[in-house]
Amino acid sequence: MISDDITLSALRPGDLRPELLAPAGDMDCARAAVANGADAIYFGLDRFNARLRADNFTLDSLPELMRFLHAHGVKGYVTMNTLIFTSELADALSYLGHLNAAGADGVIVQDIGLAHCLTEWGRQVPGMKLELHASTQMTLSSPDGLEFASGFLDLKQAVLARELSLKEIGQCVRHTDIPLEVFVHGALCVAYSGQCLTSESLGQRSANRGECAQACRLPYSLVVDGKTVPLGERRYLLSPQDLCALDRIPDLVRMGVKSYKIEGRLKSPEYVAAVTAAYRKALDAACAGILVDEMVTARDRYALQMVFSRGFSTGWLDGTDHPRLTHGRYGKKRGAYAGVIMNSGQGWLDIRPEGGIPLAPGDGFVIDAGEDRNEEQGGRIWKVQRNRLFFHGKASRIDWSRVKPGQKLWKTDDPALNAELKKMREHLQESTIPLHLTCAGSVGNPLTIACPEYGCSVQSPQPLQTAEKRPLTPEVLKQQLGRLGGTGFRLASCDCPLPEGLMLPLSILNQTRRALVERIQTAREAKESSVPSHPPASFTLPPLPKGTAVPDMPPHLSVLCRKTEQIPAALDAGANAVYLDFEDLRDYAEGIKTVREHGKSIPVFLATPRIQKPSEVGYFKLMERAEPDGILIRNLGAAQYFRQSLLHRIGDFSLNVANPYSAAILKKQGNLAHLTISYDLNAEQVADLLRAAPPEWFELTLHQHMPMFHMEHCVFCTFLSNGTSYKNCGRPCERHHVQLRDRVGQLHPLLADAGCRNTLFNGRAQTGAGFLQDFRRLGLSRFRLELLDDPPEKVRLLVSRYRELLDGSCTAARLIRELDVAEQLGTTEGTLRPG
Incomplete structure (x- = not known):
């Protein structure tokens, strides 16, 4: 916490006035946000937004919505926070024109190519009013990343990654002129936004395309060194508690954070009303220099629990405490904890109340027996006599033989509160x-x-x-x-x-x-x-360079190694370059030495971590001191740090290159020699990209175990230690081979990186061998294999077969047959398979 060291003070004239930003999945939610004090709302239309399951608005309804918002002095930001494929660019730009014409105040964008096009549009049309906001999907997590993005994007606001602490947010605020936006309430994704490939890998439903299947909310088993670890009721190993930052609002206001974002475009109007009202009070208190609790009541906090809660924490704002964030006991809404069951009989139970949660006839509840959440019992209360609750006999459908002392009672629904919230969401004052x-x-x-x-x-x-x-x-x-x-x-x-x-x-x-x-x-x-009535006709897409590659260019094979002992086998089997991706960056020097002693002139590249936080520039300096031939750039902070370096630089898949404009601007701004094609693209979309931009720009990962979840949350620390962070966990990640078993029984390997961030890899290998000839005909010549925990003999087989495939002495069918034998779970075309 920061509050203890700072004296409360009112917002001064000239200070950046905070913005309370509420979600709206439909018009009822928009009205609820406006009625309860939102300064702005964010919402999606029926395309190009990361919450396609919300009702969303349409282009036809947008002008009416904007008139409603502006009549109440509220701004409206449209979410276009998905990756844009090559075939969609023209349509996406037309969409931006319609947003501008309808009077939208801003657009929240993930795709760097689309953002760059909008920036160029604004330079061509000075009167354009549509502001560009960077989505949290852009994975901005450090001052370096913000500096890189601001070098070519006209950002009016940027949403920081949710994994930052108050101290780290303060560092970002102090080192950028971009107004910053921070999530303060709602569901937390366990993976970094913009870096989660789980839904795409398991079911071709990309989170980067608004189709997240919420695999993080499902139960998993923990398998350590081949044995299942008994964890009791802790089954939801990747499901964080929800964020509630009410008490951290004063700290954020004093730091100068501009916008305070509430998550919840899939939530109800009652949720929007309750959460917006509570944070309106908290912001007003902070701006006036008074304590939050002088304005936010216990009833307000209770309402937050009831409208939706998986349990609350301050997320990462107070720093790292893995068990507090993700305790593993449930993955769905719990509501408010009411107390412990002391005794029970047929149709009744006695409770020891805890937390002052009111109980009344008609209230909904669930009994927490530590069992499978799909088998939990619940219902509605019939009558309350002091601490004894009565229920209708058969109507309650409760098996009273399963109700035991010591089990917990959670209140899940409050009809009286719902009626209050319905009035709150419908009570719009005179349009002022x-x-x-x-x-x-x-x-x-x-x-x-x-x-x-x-x-x-x-x-x-x-x-x-x-x-x-x-x-x-x-x-x-x-x-x-x-x-x-x-x-x-x-x-x-x-x-x-x-x-x-x-x-x-x-x-x-x-x-x-x-x-x-x-x-x-x-x-x-x-x-x-002054808002134009139609998209400016003068806007044209920035020109792209023409390619020079030819189909018969010799194929280049890079191999990513995660262990030093994999290097000799990869070199012997025909690798043209080696990428090193080690958990401990101090081992890079030894890895480089192994390559150079064994591979002579074979170039060696070092992979940066996927994420860079404000205090992690030292990782880059350590990599420089190891004197590699090049760097595999995995985040925008690294792109900024190494942009003037003499080292050879390649952009990795995590930069999310999905269209030619993303490729062009990243290549130019980062001085990148090549770019790895985004893992969100299937084979047809890869082909579209290769036809639209020079093929020699790109490298494609031909074989890998897809990195699904990439998360700040450490499973090793939470479930294999008594610690709270790397400082006291004992580093079980260095001693154990850990896998997570999903609901269908498949095992997925888990690894930690230098920043103690975890990556869960798909247990089944993905191969693009069947598409190779099509890619070669389009001029693509650079390909990569990514190893996981493969032993040297398997490395030798994998690399040699792909080398033969590239050289034409092995067919794709033969390679896949051999790999299906070598890989324990066989192979799949995975994300490359056309939909």
Whole structure:
């Protein structure tokens, strides 16, 4: 925590005014957000957004939605936070034109290519109003990454990765001019946003395309060194508790965080109402310099639990505590913990209440017996007598023989609260726009009243004088300036740092207020009328270089090794280059030595971690000191750090290159020699990319175990130690071979990296051998094999067979037959298989 060391203080004039950003999956949710104090909402349309399961809005309904929002002084940001494939670029750009024409205030984008096109569009059309916001799917987790992105994108706001602590967020705020946005409430993805390939790998439902299947919320078994570890009721090894940062809002406000984001585009209007109302109070308290609990009540906190909760934590904001974040006991909504069952009989139970949670007839509940959550018993309460709860006999459908003392009771539904929240979400005040005003002046000079948001200010026609009787106090100013009835505005805040003892006749003050309102109305009308009625016809896509590759260019085979003992076998079997991806970066020097002693002139590349946090620049320096031939760049921070390096640089799959414009801008800005094609592309989409951009830019991973979850959460620490972080866990990752078994019985290997981040790999290998000839005909010549924990003899087989495949002495059919024997679970075409 940071709060203990900082004195509460009110927001000062000129400080960046915080924005409360609420989710909206439909119009009822939008109304709930507006009614309860949101400054802006974010929502998706029926395409190009990462929550396709939400009801979403449409292009046809967008103008009406924006008119509704703007009438209440609320902004609307459209989510286009998915990767854009080559064949979709023109359509996506047309979509942006429609958003601009409909008056949307901003668009939240993941795809760097699309973001770059929008930036170029803004430079060609200076009057365009559509702001560019970087999505959390862009995986911005360090000042270096922010600096890299701001070098070629006109970002008006950027959402930081959810895995950052308060200290790390503060470092990002201090080292960038980009207004930053932080998630403060709701469900946490266990994997880094933009880096989760689980749904894509297991079911061709990409999280980068809005089709997440939520595999993190399912039960898994822990298998250590070949034996299943008994974990009791802890089955949900990858399901984090939900984020609740109410008490960290003052810290974030003082740091200068601009936007406070509530997760939940799949949630109900009641959820939006309750969460928005609570965080409106917390933000107002922080801005006024008072304690959160002076405005946020116990009832507000209870409502947060009831509308949706898997249990609350502060996520990563307070630093690393793996067991607190992901305890493994449940993966779905739990509601509020009511207490422990002390005794029970047919149709009744006695409870020892805990936490002050009210219980009433009609309330929904579930009994937590530590069993499979799909077999849990629950229902509704019939009658309450002190601490004894009664239930209808047969109607309750409870098997009372299974109810035992010591089991826990969770309250899952509160009809009375639901009725309150329904009123809250439907209660929209008169359509008024909030104004934030500032006042300045001194004796003998006019009073200046300004509205910075609209760039308007006025001065009183008379100067301020020394007061004899009734001084112009902040309270009087706010009272008079708040007389805005019938204007369509309301006074939201007023900063009044005037010297004491000044006076201005109230008639003059009112006259000045009316003059300011007229100017604001004129400014608003000009702003609305300046929005173009159609997409600018002058916009053209930035030109792309032409390719020079030819189909008969000799094939190049790179092999990624994760162990030093794999290197000689890979070199002997025909690797043209070696990439090293070790858990301990201090072992890189020994790996390079092995390559050079065994492979003579074979180049060796070092892979950066997938994620870079603010304090992790040292990893890059360590890699430089090892003196490799090149670097495999896996994050935007690394791209920034190494962009002026003389080392050969290759962008990896985690940069999410899915279209030619992403490739072009990353290649240029990062000075990258080659780019690995995104794992979200199937074979047809790879072909589209190779036809649209020079094939010699690209490398394709031909064989691998797909890296599914990549997460800050450490399974090793949580379930194989009594520690909370790498500082006290004893590092079981270095001593044990760990796998997770899924619901269908398949085992998936788990590895840790240098930052103690975990990656869960698909237990079944993926091969693109069947598509090789098509890729070769399109000019692709660079291919990669990624090893996992393969022993040297298997490495020799894999590399030699793929070498023969590339050289034409082995067919794809033969290679796949041999690999199906060598691989324990066989092989699959996986994500390359056309949908």
